[in-house]
Amino acid sequence: MNLLVIAVDGFVSASRFVHWVGEFDELHSQQGWGTGVDTYRHNHAVFDDERIAAGYERLNAGATRFLDAGEQRALVTVAPRCRGTSVLDVGVGAGRTTALLQLISDDYQAIDYSPRMVAAFRRHHPGLDCRVADARDLVDVDAGRHGLILFSNNGIDALAHEDRVGVLEEFRRVVAADGVIVFSTLNKSGPSFGETPFQLRRPTQQSVSLRALAVRTLRWLIDPRSAVRSVRNLRAHRGLTIDHGRWAVGPLAAHGFAPVVHFTSVPDLRDTLAEAGLVPEAVFDERGRPVDMGAQDCSADNFTVIAHAA
Numbered sequence: 001m002n003l004l005v006i007a008v009d010g011f012v013s014a015s016r017f018v019h020w021v022g023e024f025d026e027l028h029s030q031q032g033w034g035t036g037v038d039t040y041r042h043n044h045a046v047f048d049d050e051r052i053a054a055g056y057e058r059l060n061a062g063a064t065r066f067l068d069a070g071e072q073r074a075l076v077t078v079a080p081r082c083r084g085t086s087v088l089d090v091g092v093g094a095g096r097t098t099a100l101l102q103l104i105s106d107d108y109q110a111i112d113y114s115p116r117m118v119a120a121f122r123r124h125h126p127g128l129d130c131r132v133a134d135a136r137d138l139v140d141v142d143a144g145r146h147g148l149i150l151f152s153n154n155g156i157d158a159l160a161h162e163d164r165v166g167v168l169e170e171f172r173r174v175v176a177a178d179g180v181i182v183f184s185t186l187n188k189s190g191p192s193f194g195e196t197p198f199q200l201r202r203p204t205q206q207s208v209s210l211r212a213l214a215v216r217t218l219r220w221l222i223d224p225r226s227a228v229r230s231v232r233n234l235r236a237h238r239g240l241t242i243d244h245g246r247w248a249v250g251p252l253a254a255h256g257f258a259p260v261v262h263f264t265s266v267p268d269l270r271d272t273l274a275e276a277g278l279v280p281e282a283v284f285d286e287r288g289r290p291v292d293m294g295a296q297d298c299s300a301d302n303f304t305v306i307a308h309a310a
């Protein structure tokens with residue numbers, strides 16, 4: 001209880017601070033700023049940052065947990081079919097998904113375009129095959145090689161809109177004829193788009209989560225520099241937010257608003273898959289509920305997609 005009082009107190013101070021810093025809660029309603037950003041280079045620098053890679057290593061290297069119920073449902077769905085086949089873990093980071101995928105197959109390979117992430121992975125999984133590679137160009141991988149390709153935790157959103165079809169086409173090339181591709185991607189109509197450091201509730205959500213507020217406030221009390229970083233990053237990146245209607249680009253609250261990522265929608269996701277020559281078998285939201293791919297809109301935070309070649 002005391003902890004909660006401290007947390008709420010801290011939050012009130014932080015809220016006062018926001019008046020001094022500026023009107024950050026307006027981000028969600030602002031559209032059309034800027035002309036875009038070299039998303040690939042920007043996010044590569046973010047994920048290869050020493051502090052961020054160390055954070056992944058601290059939190060995820062030995063982890064054996066699903067990101068959310070959507071990921072769990074998708075992997076449990078495909079596991080029987082992919083058992084013993086060759087698995088490619090794309091954008092592996094420090095290896096959160098490694099143990100999960102090893103339960104499906106001994107033939108496990110991982111890639112990440114961040115040398116620091118790969119180094120972190122190797123420290124914890126010295127016997128496993130992990131190399132630095134860009135998902136856009138899997139030159140070393142033979143066609144039809146993998147029974148399962150996973151690009152988890154919205155990793156594909158670190159790429160520019162124009163690169164998404166290319167990455168999925170590359171996955172289609174290297175997936176086996178009877179193999180599957182699983183990836184997750186953030187939804188523009190969900191609560192992760194348009195977040196700000198001092199929001200009382202997440203965009204699109206009606207209620208205030210006291211737990212989330214308490215965790216955030218405590219984090220800032222422990223490391224006040226992270227609050228300053230968030231404000232600074234949001235200020236720097238808000239001009240890079242562009243809302244294209246069916247999809248958008250904008251800063252992501254994770255990692256103190258440093259990444260500038262893609263947000264899709266059901267219609268955009270449908271078109272992207274079709275353009276890449278992929279058929280969605282099932283799509284789940286973060287709570288593991290099936291997503292209607294015929295819908296025009298949906299308030300899910302993210303989609304986990306199971307797809308195969310058309």
Ligand SMILES: C[S@@+](CC[C@H](N)C(=O)[O-])C[C@H]1O[C@@H](n2cnc3c(N)ncnc32)[C@H](O)[C@@H]1O
Pocket residue numbers: 047048060067090091092093094095096097111112113114117133134135136152153154155156158159
């Ligand atoms: C959000 S992190 C997720 C890491 C890990 N999969 C997890 O769930 O903890 C996204 C990861 O994808 C990697 N990544 C992003 N774009 C990539 C690309 N084009 N090729 C390879 N890796 C990429 C980043 O370096 C980062 O490690």
